[in-house]
Amino acid sequence: MSDSPSHCITTRDLNLWYGKFQALLNVNVAIKEGLITSFIGPSGCGKTTLLRCFNRVNERYDYVTTAGEIRILGKNIYDSDVSLIELRKAVGMVFQRPNPLPISVYENVVFGLRIHSDRKELKRSRLDEVVEAALTEVGLWGDLKDRLDAKATSLQLEQQQKLCIARLLPLKPRVILMDEPCSALDVEGTRAIEELMFGLKGRYTFVVVTHNMAQARRASDECVFMLLGEMIEHRRTEDLFLAPTHPRTTEYIEGRYG
Numbered sequence: 001m002s003d004s005p006s007h008c009i010t011t012r013d014l015n016l017w018y019g020k021f022q023a024l025l026n027v028n029v030a031i032k033e034g035l036i037t038s039f040i041g042p043s044g045c046g047k048t049t050l051l052r053c054f055n056r057v058n059e060r061y062d063y064v065t066t067a068g069e070i071r072i073l074g075k076n077i078y079d080s081d082v083s084l085i086e087l088r089k090a091v092g093m094v095f096q097r098p099n100p101l102p103i104s105v106y107e108n109v110v111f112g113l114r115i116h117s118d119r120k121e122l123k124r125s126r127l128d129e130v131v132e133a134a135l136t137e138v139g140l141w142g143d144l145k146d147r148l149d150a151k152a153t154s155l156q157l158e159q160q161q162k163l164c165i166a167r168l169l170p171l172k173p174r175v176i177l178m179d180e181p182c183s184a185l186d187v188e189g190t191r192a193i194e195e196l197m198f199g200l201k202g203r204y205t206f207v208v209v210t211h212n213m214a215q216a217r218r219a220s221d222e223c224v225f226m227l228l229g230e231m232i233e234h235r236r237t238e239d240l241f242l243a244p245t246h247p248r249t250t251e252y253i254e255g256r257y258g
Helices: 047-053 084-090 105-116 124-137 157-171 187-200 213-219 237-242 247-253
Strands: 007-018 021-032 036-040 064-072 091-094 175-179 205-209 222-227 230-236
Touching: 007 047, 007 205, 021 047, 021 205, 021 222, 021 230, 036 047, 036 213, 047 175, 047 205, 047 222, 084 091, 084 105, 091 157, 105 124, 105 157, 124 157, 157 187, 187 205, 187 213, 213 237, 222 237, 222 247, 230 237, 230 247, 237 247
Parallel strands: 036 205, 036 222, 091 175, 175 205
Antiparallel strands: 007 021, 007 064, 222 230
16 A cells, blocks of 8 residues: 555554454555544444554553554654654544543643643743634634633533543644544534534544444545454445445445444
8 A cells, every 4th residue: 555645644564462362453544634534343343443553552551562554644653763742742532531631621721732842932822822722623712711710521521522622732733533532422412523523624634433333424534444353445435335345344334233
């Protein structure tokens, strides 16, 4: 699989083991920049494991072994000169359940900047601009501009999840990984997060794990179907659902298993 300027993430023969169990088998995938790409497949198929490879979160566990290559924005993230701190600034992650820090809305948004920047550069005026810009980008500024001192955990779940996205933006990520980002939300909250993703795509590349095939169909540009640690099919979402090329994809989307 050749690199392309339009591909933000590519993997070559990516394998991963949890101890002796092989969770990913020779995964080769190319994810286009600026789009929303969903990973679908039954539980245990490897989609969350693959997602967490992209910012090397799996490696926090000493029983995990990987082989192969992942290139993000043209750079192999396993190269010895890759800084995990810089990688995780460029590749942010949003989890299943909103996890704002138990501090104010304002301090949640600037938390990453305070960690990664020289304190002398962090003038209050600059932080104020950053907070307004990030909250505006996720559609929260109007609701929260007079509540910036409120505890983030007091917000509605939908607002908390949007805030978790806003918390990434001051670090200027190129990729946002989302692991079942709507699983804790109701229908309205789910719709709001999906609309936000559509509004932000192009500026950011989204990679989304979802068990909800209806969500994958309506809220992604491309779709990757995985089964038993293998990538079975990767196509435009509409094509994958309407005219899958692999019989196992057909069986899955028709509900014959999973």
